[in-house]
Amino acid sequence: MDFNSITAIMSAAKDSNSPILSLSLKQIPLVEDNGAFESLVALINTNTHLKNLNLWGCSITDDLLRRLCWAISNPTSKSTLNKLNLGYNNITAEGVRQLADACWNSATLSKVTVGSSEIPIDVLKQAQTSNDGAANLSKLGVGPLSAILVGVLIRRTSGMKLLNLSDNNLRKEGTNFLCRELAHYEDLMSLDISHNEIFPSGVEAIASMLRGAGGGLEELNLGKNTE
Numbered sequence: 001m002d003f004n005s006i007t008a009i010m011s012a013a014k015d016s017n018s019p020i021l022s023l024s025l026k027q028i029p030l031v032e033d034n035g036a037f038e039s040l041v042a043l044i045n046t047n048t049h050l051k052n053l054n055l056w057g058c059s060i061t062d063d064l065l066r067r068l069c070w071a072i073s074n075p076t077s078k079s080t081l082n083k084l085n086l087g088y089n090n091i092t093a094e095g096v097r098q099l100a101d102a103c104w105n106s107a108t109l110s111k112v113t114v115g116s117s118e119i120p121i122d123v124l125k126q127a128q129t130s131n132d133g134a135a136n137l138s139k140l141g142v143g144p145l146s147a148i149l150v151g152v153l154i155r156r157t158s159g160m161k162l163l164n165l166s167d168n169n170l171r172k173e174g175t176n177f178l179c180r181e182l183a184h185y186e187d188l189m190s191l192d193i194s195h196n197e198i199f200p201s202g203v204e205a206i207a208s209m210l211r212g213a214g215g216g217l218e219e220l221n222l223g224k225n226t227e
Contacts, residue, residue: 010039024054062095069102100152117141133161147174151181175202183212
């Protein structure tokens with residue numbers, strides 16, 4: 001399918017407020033100058049039916065992601081997007097931080113994929129109002145990029161007491177990202193990052209977190225971590 005065809009489809013869906021619920025553009029390169037991407041942004045911003053958008057492997061950069069985030073979360077957006085797949089794109093740590101802001105400001109986004117893991121945004125948001133203040137993100141394949149998303153969203157919440165990130169793929173880079181965010185978070189009492197292959201290279205990040213606000217932790221599970 002060529003870019004003109006994609007643009008035509010996006011434009012038709014936008015103009016008619018198409019009732020389409022799920023759209024996949026998997027592995028179709030989206031670049032700023034081909035028209036298809038701006039048509040997609042317009043569709044997201046105006047369509048009230050689209051719930052599931054798959055942009056896996058679409059060559060999306062931080063600049064393009066900024067436009068997507070605007071379409072999802074700007075004050076006049078009509079987007080009701082629930083699930084967004086941005087796996088395997090050209091997104092950096094800075095882009096993920098922009099995405100975290102959009103996730104926080106969206107009333108409907110509940111699941112977002114970055115890197116190779118799907119993060120339950122709704123679980124993180126709801127933890128601050130739950131009775132136990134707990135968020136269980138075990139065995140989700142959380143890696144470095146998704147660790148940033150998790151960390152930034154946690155910093156936006158209040159009252160999260162327990163975070164379970166066991167059996168993921170944090171390793172050194174993900175541990176660094178996560179601990180950098182949690183070092184500024186004072187509410188967390190229990191953190192489980194066992195089974196993440198973070199020793200020995202992630203030790204300094206954990207130590208720095210404990211010297212910050214993370215020093216309020218009462219329980220820290222580092223079991224079964226090797227590289």
